[in-house]
Amino acid sequence: MLTKNDILSTIEMIDQQHLDIRTITMGISLTDCADASAARACDKIYDKITRYAKNLVSVGEQIEVEFGIPIVNKRISVTPIALVAAASETADYVPFCKALDRAAKECGVDYLGGFSALVQKGMTKADEKLIRSIPEALASTDVVCSSVNVGSTKAGINMDAVRLMGRVIRETAERTNGAGCCKLVVFCNAVEDNPFMAGAFHGVGEPEKVINVGVSGPGVVHHALQSVKGAPFDVVAETIKRTAFRITRVGQLVALEASKRLDTPFGIVDLSLAPTPAVGDSVARILEEMGLETCGTHGTTAALALLNDAVKKGGVMASSSVGGLSGAFIPVSEDEGMIAAAKAGVLTLEKLEAMTCVCSVGLDMIAVPGDTSAETISAIIADEAAIGMVNSKTTAVRVLPAIGKTIGDTVEMGGLMGSAPVMPVHTASSAAFIARGGRIPAPMQSLKN
Amino acid sequence: MNAIVTVIGENRVGIIAAISMRLAGFGVDILDVSQTILNGSFTMVMVVNLEGASASFAEIRDALTELGRERALSIRIQRQEIFEAMHTV
Numbered sequence: 001m002l003t004k005n006d007i008l009s010t011i012e013m014i015d016q017q018h019l020d021i022r023t024i025t026m027g028i029s030l031t032d033c034a035d036a037s038a039a040r041a042c043d044k045i046y047d048k049i050t051r052y053a054k055n056l057v058s059v060g061e062q063i064e065v066e067f068g069i070p071i072v073n074k075r076i077s078v079t080p081i082a083l084v085a086a087a088s089e090t091a092d093y094v095p096f097c098k099a100l101d102r103a104a105k106e107c108g109v110d111y112l113g114g115f116s117a118l119v120q121k122g123m124t125k126a127d128e129k130l131i132r133s134i135p136e137a138l139a140s141t142d143v144v145c146s147s148v149n150v151g152s153t154k155a156g157i158n159m160d161a162v163r164l165m166g167r168v169i170r171e172t173a174e175r176t177n178g179a180g181c182c183k184l185v186v187f188c189n190a191v192e193d194n195p196f197m198a199g200a201f202h203g204v205g206e207p208e209k210v211i212n213v214g215v216s217g218p219g220v221v222h223h224a225l226q227s228v229k230g231a232p233f234d235v236v237a238e239t240i241k242r243t244a245f246r247i248t249r250v251g252q253l254v255a256l257e258a259s260k261r262l263d264t265p266f267g268i269v270d271l272s273l274a275p276t277p278a279v280g281d282s283v284a285r286i287l288e289e290m291g292l293e294t295c296g297t298h299g300t301t302a303a304l305a306l307l308n309d310a311v312k313k314g315g316v317m318a319s320s321s322v323g324g325l326s327g328a329f330i331p332v333s334e335d336e337g338m339i340a341a342a343k344a345g346v347l348t349l350e351k352l353e354a355m356t357c358v359c360s361v362g363l364d365m366i367a368v369p370g371d372t373s374a375e376t377i378s379a380i381i382a383d384e385a386a387i388g389m390v391n392s393k394t395t396a397v398r399v400l401p402a403i404g405k406t407i408g409d410t411v412e413m414g415g416l417m418g419s420a421p422v423m424p425v426h427t428a429s430s431a432a433f434i435a436r437g438g439r440i441p442a443p444m445q446s447l448k449n
Numbered sequence: 450m451n452a453i454v455t456v457i458g459e460n461r462v463g464i465i466a467a468i469s470m471r472l473a474g475f476g477v478d479i480l481d482v483s484q485t486i487l488n489g490s491f492t493m494v495m496v497v498n499l500e501g502a503s504a505s506f507a508e509i510r511d512a513l514t515e516l517g518r519e520r521a522l523s524i525r526i527q528r529q530e531i532f533e534a535m536h537t538v
Contacts, residue, residue: 002529004483004494006536007453011525065507068527249534 014069017219018281019247021254022274023073024060025195026264027202027210028052030079030114034087041088042099049076049103049112052209057108059261063254071254072216072416076104077200078114086126093130097137097144104143111183113200115146118190121155121439131164135171138180145198151188151385153392157440162385166378166434173370173401182365182417185398186381188388193268193323199361199396210267211259212324215251216274217243219281221307225289236290237310244271244314252319270324271315272360273307275335277418283307283328284337284347295337296347304328305358325394327360333400333413333420334365343421357387362395367411367420370403377401379430382440390443450499451480451529452506454513458522460491468495468524471516476503491522496529
């Protein structure tokens, strides 16, 4: 039986604590769009996406009205395009990206993910063509996101791909004045049902079409922890679990409703704490609420480990199917508290790297000096991929080389992407390390010390 | 389908009457009403049934939002399932 307090607390979470559904993402398989003619393949891709997702935005808006909860983004993920384009006799994959962009705009979605390649063990000709076309593709489209998986626990790390991605990220930054790099992510252990951008793609093990939902709510967790100031960590963990349960139940409800109305199977709810640059919607502020003066100081990794685990434990019972990335996100530019901590010099790249050992994803939305070399970017990717590979978890790198800017400057992206202070990177060269290429072998799965 | 109407704002004469009249105009059945003054604010929670309603959910929502604007109140209507999902196991 609902009480008045229950009802008012839900309204307060939505109104004052930024509770929202971050995204409804429709995954669409494009494997049947492969064609020897690239033009025909692009037409098939456009037709299929616009047919399947034509009601996605309007259904999302109906659900927002009826349940009174904001659904911030409506998105589409598709089969990694390198797999679809491989059948086409062309060296230029940019038209595929343009077809995706047109389809996404026709459907009215915020982003479409899947201009992607999975190259953890090696690159096919199609994978390499796709990767080399990324700078031009992202420079000539608006809402398509690209991702490349360069490593996995089972395959090791493809260091040729890591080397190539350092150059691709630099070139993308140069071609797009940095903006394109917000739409480009390099993964280790990428998941096939992630609803979040820029890394969403529709994996080959997924059905014809599917609805995945990503929840949010750092502000709600922060508010809940304010009521247990000074309490021991067991109380902190229990409080986060209870809050995560409530947040996730809303995600499950919205996912089932969207699935029914779009006649599309429900896939997963991604139990994530996704921050925004708005005050009161920050993961960093949750960590500080636990007793840290500034996010990034000693104790931050432990605080984040507790948060990440408690979110999963609370959320997993609230949904019939959990997947995606499921954990706390720490994108620097998209989190008001992270921005402040980085500007104060407390939150550094090294600390962020340590934090990625215990939470969802990795080095995300971090601006680095404009003169950072491709090899240094590759080395950052290699470090992060190694953490993912050894710890059997997803890690990612989405760095933004700030062309023409240096440490102390700020890059403004606007909207949900926020603003990023340019953070220092090591200037000692990693060039000879990256020049080696080849593959870092998959790690032992026993003798785990 | 049941929905919850919540009204929060400064207490004045005629709030319940105005909202009930507006809902009755759409054929919305009021099942339960609970109202208090909470921290100085008029706070009302209404459970309503929309099965016999003559307008769509969005039209009723818009009419209530408009009424809220006229009377400087925050009025919202949400399907009951969202509250049940969050607060019951």
